[in-house]
Amino acid sequence: MLTDGVITLAVMTAGDAAALVAGEDDAIVRRLAGGPATPVSAERHIRERAEDWRGDWYRGGTKLAWGVRDVATGALAGTAEVQLVQPELPAGAANLSYSVFPPWRGRGFGSRAVALMCAFLAARTTATLAVLRIDADNAASLRVAERSGFRPAQELAGPRASMRWFAHDLRTRPAPGLQSRMFCPTCGLDMYWVVADDDPVGGWWQCDDAHRWRRAFGGFAPLDP
Numbered sequence: 001m002l003t004d005g006v007i008t009l010a011v012m013t014a015g016d017a018a019a020l021v022a023g024e025d026d027a028i029v030r031r032l033a034g035g036p037a038t039p040v041s042a043e044r045h046i047r048e049r050a051e052d053w054r055g056d057w058y059r060g061g062t063k064l065a066w067g068v069r070d071v072a073t074g075a076l077a078g079t080a081e082v083q084l085v086q087p088e089l090p091a092g093a094a095n096l097s098y099s100v101f102p103p104w105r106g107r108g109f110g111s112r113a114v115a116l117m118c119a120f121l122a123a124r125t126t127a128t129l130a131v132l133r134i135d136a137d138n139a140a141s142l143r144v145a146e147r148s149g150f151r152p153a154q155e156l157a158g159p160r161a162s163m164r165w166f167a168h169d170l171r172t173r174p175a176p177g178l179q180s181r182m183f184c185p186t187c188g189l190d191m192y193w194v195v196a197d198d199d200p201v202g203g204w205w206q207c208d209d210a211h212r213w214r215r216a217f218g219g220f221a222p223l224d225p
């Protein structure tokens with residue numbers, strides 16, 4: 001989980017499926033989802049994304065996704081997602097996407113989600129560039145790119161690209177005040193390092209629900225698969 005004190009980005013669980021369906025509007029369907037969600041498709045999406053967190057983060061097609069939550073109420077307010085490997089992007093560039101459900105728009109949640117994703121990428125991955133690709137008529141998202149300090153980067157897009165591209169160098173320091181901690185990819189709870197002298201690597205990461213993990217290339221692998 002990542003937080004700036006106003007929103008959290010936390011891995012979604014099956015219990016989020018109904019809120020995911022209810023939060024979707026035409027804009028989200030048109031810009032991101034490609035088709036309206038159903039309870040079944042939402043649950044499948046959440047399950048597949050949870051599997052992506054447990055696998056190799058750099059495998060093509062892997063999407064690292066979070067639910068965006070309002071800290072004050074705990075409500076699911078949107079979604080955020082990064083792709084570390086995207087065929088249309090140069091090596092080292094990560095693609096970011098986001099949605100905020102209608103009741104929560106205009107409060108800065110979209111921009112906050114982008115800042116947290118950038119902090120995550122800088123702290124936990126080898127990505128050096130964050131990229132946003134936005135439809136030219138998506139005024140709210142263009143404003144998010146601007147507010148988040150992204151620069152226009154049309155030079156990265158092919159000559160036939162119809163979307164507007166923006167980029168942010170992740171090697172610059174993330175915004176102050178952001179917290180990044182280790183959270184269980186399965187349940188989202190805090191993880192801590194368990195010291196075990198008789199273990200070949202000296203221990204493992206564990207959450208309060210007793211899910212146990214080893215660091216693997218680009219992420220965590222379950223200790224008890």
Ligand SMILES: CC(C)(COP(=O)(O)OP(=O)(O)OC[C@H]1O[C@@H](n2cnc3c(N)ncnc32)[C@H](O)[C@@H]1OP(=O)(O)O)[C@@H](O)C(=O)NCCC(=O)NCCS
Nearest residue numbers: 027031098099100105106107108109110111139140141143
């Ligand atoms: C894009 C989206 C995530 C923005 O979420 P948000 O939480 O409202 O974003 P923020 O509050 O951080 O910023 C929104 C900015 O856009 C502005 N804005 C919102 N609607 C606008 C519009 N129709 N025209 C111009 N500006 C608009 C807001 O005023 C705000 O700017 P400000 O802070 O200068 O006032 C949300 O509108 C959404 O989910 N859209 C559908 C899915 C989508 O397009 N995702 C992005 C794909 S690239």
